[in-house]
Amino acid sequence: MASILKVSNLSKTYQSAGRSLTVLDDINFDIEEGSTAAIVGPSGSGKTTLLGLCAGLDRASAGEVALNSIVLNTLSEDQRATVRNRYVGFIFQNFQLLPTLTALENVMVPLELHGEKNVKQRSLELLDKVGLADRGHHYPTQLSGGEQQRISLARAFSNSPRILFADEPTGNLDAETGAKVEKLLFELNRDAGTTLVLVTHDLELAAKTQRVIRLKGGKIISDEAASKSIHTQL
Ligand SMILES: Nc1ncnc2c1ncn2[C@@H]1O[C@H](COP(=O)(O)OP(=O)(O)OP(=O)(O)O)[C@@H](O)[C@H]1O
């Protein structure tokens, strides 16, 4: 199987108050197209930073990210945005819905950028899929956390991404809503062959992916197949 994501010798250092802080240190891994993987690790270990670099939202200090064989490092901001819109879905830890747009309009944005036809119809179908067909006219502040999470999921699906990055996709949800979101994530992986890379503190969720990459202090401390016995229960 070809790799959809290849991370080589990746490092990220932030400069603040005249000091440098290395948040990711020489990270290496490949993700196979169509597979599922979880990134786990303590708070502050660099998970969100790593996901952002893999998705081309941010630029590395050293090393390389290749997404679908496109090396992101050398691309301009605009070129990275084009690659993201074409290949990537992203679910943010804090949703990041656009506050001035309704739920429906938030879902429509990636499709419009893509120049798709029937944008409204497709977006309404996606809202239906996440169980929020009747909330399309609501603004993000008029939605609960779990509803915002599901809108952000619908938005991430809308451009039919090849790879979906999800940062704590169930972190803010109650057990029942979390289970629904989880089901949707794995359904998309199975039905559309979308590669799924998720960050989670929930080890049960991590064990449902094929592979668990563990970060600590900005380094990978283990990278192994998730427990088979749990995985086959899916
Ligand atoms: N813009 C920034 N400038 C300086 N330091 C930063 C910046 N962004 C993140 N950091 C630091 O990088 C480290 C890793 O942050 P990151 O958000 O990747 O952690 P995380 O593993 O996702 O944690 P959590 O589980 O709490 O979400 C943290 O110590 C954080 O303070």
Ligand SMILES: [Mg+2]
């Ligand atoms: Mg984080």
